[in-house]
Amino acid sequence: MSNLHVIATSPQTTNFVDLKAAVASVDAVLFIEDGVYFSQADDAMLNFATQRQFFLSEDLLARGLALRAEQEQLNYDGFVDLTTKHERCISWY
Amino acid sequence: MSKTITLVARRTPYGGDKARQTLDIAFAAAVFDHEVRYVFIGDGVWQLKKEQSASEIDRKPHAAALETLELYGIDKIYALQDSLSERQLDINDLIANVQVVDDATVRTLLAGPGHIINL
């Protein structure tokens, strides 16, 4: 059993204590909307319990952001796919 | 799906509508016979602060409403220890019947069963 965390706020407006308490090692994290600014954050900010981290491509493009080689993006179809692979979705906005 | 709903409450009681909206979902879920687990983290723990006098700002008292949850059969109310400590709060500052838990317990609560709503 695992959860998909959908994060829609920028790193500077996100409460890490809450988020890090909630994300388990089996979970995945998807950054959407202003959440895609996490792609530009340093490793310490992206230090979640899980390395399964994804960025929504439409929101990256809208903001003129590019990913580092090791970072993974997906579109809305990928977003839907991701929700089928995890039993529950938890939104953070 | 199981008839369990886990509610994550992480907003202050009067800073917006979402604390109240989450509470309304809790009442509705209880009325329709679902088991509710109510998890307070971050600024959400301020909802549990006792001795609120919301009438001073013409709002409905939030903690008083939370105290009535038990009458609806909702007795699984949790607060994250780290969130309390961060805000210089301890169990004595809170309304009755709150269980203080660590972050590992929060993750277990979020691992199911049932859906999670985090407004």
Add this chain to the structure above:
Amino acid sequence: MRYTLLINAAPQSGEAAHSAIRFAEAALRQGHSIEQLFFYGEGVMNASTLTVMPQDEQNLPASWDALIQKNDLSSIVCVSSAIRRGIIDTQEATRHQLSAVSCYESSEIGGLGSLIHALSNTDRVLSFG
């Protein structure tokens, strides 16, 4: 999969309502079903027939209305959120003796019980706000 989408943001406040409709379109395109759309809090503004947008901007309430009709979706607008924000259907207009109706007919004004009921028949619930 059967989805319930909880939309908790107005079309005018940020990107969330737009994200929700994009998600709904993608899910339906892939053959998933949307069991329930539930507009809550500020999200009820997505059902307003009185929204006028500049021509070069998307009118999200109109887009929701089209999506709901095309796919015959069940859409509920939370009554307590709606009436305090002036989202009124004919029934509420009669009940509260109001002169105008402002809710798309493709959505129904209803209670949180509908949300709770939908959750029992849903594989995934996703909120946008």
